[in-house]
Amino acid sequence: MPDSAGTKKENCWEFKSCGRQPGGSRVAAQGTCPAATTKEYHGTHGGVNAGRACWVIAGTLWAGKVQGTFAQKFQDCQKCDFYQLVRAQESQAGGLFGSRKDR
Numbered sequence: 001m002p003d004s005a006g007t008k009k010e011n012c013w014e015f016k017s018c019g020r021q022p023g024g025s026r027v028a029a030q031g032t033c034p035a036a037t038t039k040e041y042h043g044t045h046g047g048v049n050a051g052r053a054c055w056v057i058a059g060t061l062w063a064g065k066v067q068g069t070f071a072q073k074f075q076d077c078q079k080c081d082f083y084q085l086v087r088a089q090e091s092q093a094g095g096l097f098g099s100r101k102d103r
Helices: 012-016 070-077 081-092
Strands: none
Touching: 012 081
């Protein structure tokens, strides 16, 4: 999904090449990632579904393992290179990182 300047922002499955997005190469083996299908967060940080807010979605992967709830996984998510990228991009753009108001 492009930002206001027309630049396409990558979703987590594109950045990580995990293959768990609908139609992805690893869906049969690992299932579809809930971040790729959770429509509630569509548009957050310029992403498709929860593709740029994956850290708030239970059941995403970290180090090849399915993670639990936000409270259980957020400490690991903060170490993720994709999380750090989105945080930096949104901070530079003046977005309200962590707030759903920036959708």
